[in-house]
Amino acid sequence: MLFLHHSPVSVSSQKVRMALAEKGLEWTDCIVDLLTGEHCQPAFRHLNEWAEVPVLMHGDMTLVDSWLICEYLDDVVPQTPLMPATPHDRYLARHWNLWIEREVHEATGMLTYAVMGQPLLAQLDAQRIAVLLDAIPDVRVRAWRATVLEKGLDAPGLADAVLKIRRFVQRMESMLDGPHGWLAGNAFSLADVAALPYLMRAEHLGLGSLMTFEDHPLVRSWYLRMQSRPSMQPSLVRYFDADTQALMMRLVVDAQPKLEALVRATA
Numbered sequence: 627m628l629f630l631h632h633s634p635v636s637v638s639s640q641k642v643r644m645a646l647a648e649k650g651l652e653w654t655d656c657i658v659d660l661l662t663g664e665h666c667q668p669a670f671r672h673l674n675e676w677a678e679v680p681v682l683m684h685g686d687m688t689l690v691d692s693w694l695i696c697e698y699l700d701d702v703v704p705q706t707p708l709m710p711a712t713p714h715d716r717y718l719a720r721h722w723n724l725w726i727e728r729e730v731h732e733a734t735g736m737l738t739y740a741v742m743g744q745p746l747l748a749q750l751d752a753q754r755i756a757v758l759l760d761a762i763p764d765v766r767v768r769a770w771r772a773t774v775l776e777k778g779l780d781a782p783g784l785a786d787a788v789l790k791i792r793r794f795v796q797r798m799e800s801m802l803d804g805p806h807g808w809l810a811g812n813a814f815s816l817a818d819v820a821a822l823p824y825l826m827r828a829e830h831l832g833l834g835s836l837m838t839f840e841d842h843p844l845v846r847s848w849y850l851r852m853q854s855r856p857s858m859q860p861s862l863v864r865y866f867d868a869d870t871q872a873l874m875m876r877l878v879v880d881a882q883p884k885l886e887a888l889v890r891a892t893a
């Protein structure tokens with residue numbers, strides 16, 4: 627049995643859900659509410675001291691970190707492999723993960739928090755917000771969360787975050803410029819799984835102008851192929867009900883003028 631502690635909207639959780647679905651594995655949902663800070667409570671920190679989703683439970687194993695979980699799944703269920711076959715391409719896949727970790731993950735988190743988290747949390751009273759912030763174990767994350775909560779889309783660092791997403795899409799465009807159209811080697815792999823949630827998030831946040839057909843045709847073609855995979859429904863689509871989609875749309879519409887200004891400033 628596989629128990630996945632995760633959040634529907636978390637990009638790292640989405641990565642693991644897609645890998646599970648690609649491998650034809652079933653999992654039991656243990657949904658963690660990030661907005662109310664459930665992941666910072668002792669019960670969850672007992673599973674992951676860094677207070678982050680996803681966490682996968684398999685037998686007596688408690689696994690953290692989306693990439694490590696995906697590689698583990700690939701090791702224990704070697705049918706339908708997700709890691710590329712050659713050392714060269716395996717390196718490329720791991721390098722994509724490193725790149726995403728270093729350049730894209732936090733930038734995506736900041737933008738998500740500014741567009742969606744901040745307006746929702748702003749409804750709470752100051753004391754509750756202070757409790758939520760204090761519970762975040764990483765002081766650096768706590769600091770940028772506090773700034774984004776206070777300043778929203780005017781927070782420093784958001785232009786840099788948009789720039790990082792822009793560079794990510796550009797890097798993907800150049801790497802997809804080969805005969806195969808996948809990120810690591812000649813077939814779909816974990817590199818593609820790792821990248822998809824970040825592009826989807828950028829689009830959901832209203833940053834689709836960073837990846838137009840005109841400027842990034844290879845990324846767009848890759849994105850369409852990824853979205854047509856059967857694994858999309860069980861891992862991603864089914865977690866976004868109509869109410870969630872409507873709420874996200876409303877928040878993005880509100881954020882649009884400032885987001886567009888950030889996009890223009892980084893062009």
Ligand SMILES: N[C@@H](CCC(=O)N[C@@H](CS)C(=O)NCC(=O)O)C(=O)O
Pocket residue numbers: 636637638639660665677678679680690691692693762
């Ligand atoms: N390297 C970790 C990063 C996990 C991570 O940052 N998860 C986010 C959600 S995507 C999280 O739980 N954030 C805690 C929070 O929002 O306070 C992984 O790949 O699993």
